Amino acid sequence: MPGFDLQLLLHGQYHEWLVAGLRVSLELFALTIACALPLAVVVALLRLSPWRALQGLGATYVEVVRNVPLIAHLLFWYFGAPELLPDAVKQKLYAGNYEFIAAAIGLTLYAAAFMAENIRSGIRAIPAVQFEAARALGLGFLPAMRRVVLPQALRVTVPPLLSQTVILWNDTSIATVIGVAELMYQAARVESAAFRSAEAFGFVTACYLAGSLALTAIAAWIHRRWPVRTL
């Protein structure tokens, strides 16, 4: 077994491949969070709405998305969905960077289903009387939300949402299935070009672990700094 060649990771072509992969992973992660959070809020509000049809819509979305593995989502968005489009559009998609878009769509829809559940249970954790008491004390709807309900709801919601982003950061690795040139893809490329699996996977492990532990530490800090207050 050859020794661990650190130089390989610090300069040269393999270094560039891996760093490019890290950049793509981070881009995918950032884009997905930016799109998934608003969608998750909408789905959570659907499930909390007073209309049964909207509740059902929200619940169906969450159950359908959560009970299918991410790989099946990505395969569907990459191979399956473009078939429904006209030929010309399809050609154009595959000629461009469609794998990245398909991965972003799949990851966004997948992550939003889990985040929606975090948000929903956070809002439900605040008793309705809190809102009613705030209104009775003379606060308007918006001040009551902003000063009474949301400060409490955010304390409950943010730590599990951050744990969810850790899972999302790890899940970006699945995008390699449809050929997005992110970390796992570049690691496999280095492995097959140089037979340097320990170095390539070591680099990737350090990247994922650093991201996950940083997010976990932030979640723990927020949890301590703004503890959940219950009645």
Next chain:
Amino acid sequence: MIDLIQTYWVYFLIGQYPQGPLGGVAVTVLLAALALLLAMPMGLLLGLARVSSIAALRRPVTALVYLVRGIPLLLMVFWIYFYLPTVTGHKTDQFSTMLIALVVFDSVYLGEIVRAGIQGVPRGQYEAARALGLGHAGAMRRVILPQALRSMLPSLVNQFVSTIKATSLGYIIGLTEASFIATQVNSQVFIHPTAVYLLLSLMYFILCFGLSRVAYAIEKRQARRALPRPARSPGSPTANANAGSNA
């Protein structure tokens, strides 16, 4: 779509078996069940170590939990598939690779479920058992674990759902599980990719949604039975365990 199902349903369910290796949905379910079963004893030991008062037991297991949760399962699969053979000198086949990865993954998550289950049993139970003259091991085995394990059942079923979903990673290293077979069907039929992948998703949905309903029903029944008993400590064990479990 009907044609597609009629032509390929046997292939999708069991692969080329009995002419060739078993594949398809059968491999998906078999792999998930085997991984969860093998992980159970490990999970119990890891969970006990996590709540141990001995730091030398608790700390390495805690580190392992952070490590396994902090990296993608796919990365673990790559380590086992590409790196392990350079150490052992033997090629690890696809099924064994996925089995090893899933057993490690499940052991860690089951360990957290066990930990939450133990911590969900009120402390007075342990103290009462000790006061009655049972040792630590006796109190754990006869008083705490029987209560903890029962409350863990819904989480265990949910972990089975997670495992079934995770077997789809086998696709990437060429294990002939359901997603891989679906892609093979897709390249043979070629003109119906939307239908092929919708059917694949539908299969996973039926399997996983059905199981998660079972977990929900068990949880409901336990809640009903638990009602006449004295109030539990805050945070029911199943709720804690689910919060920790992965997507």
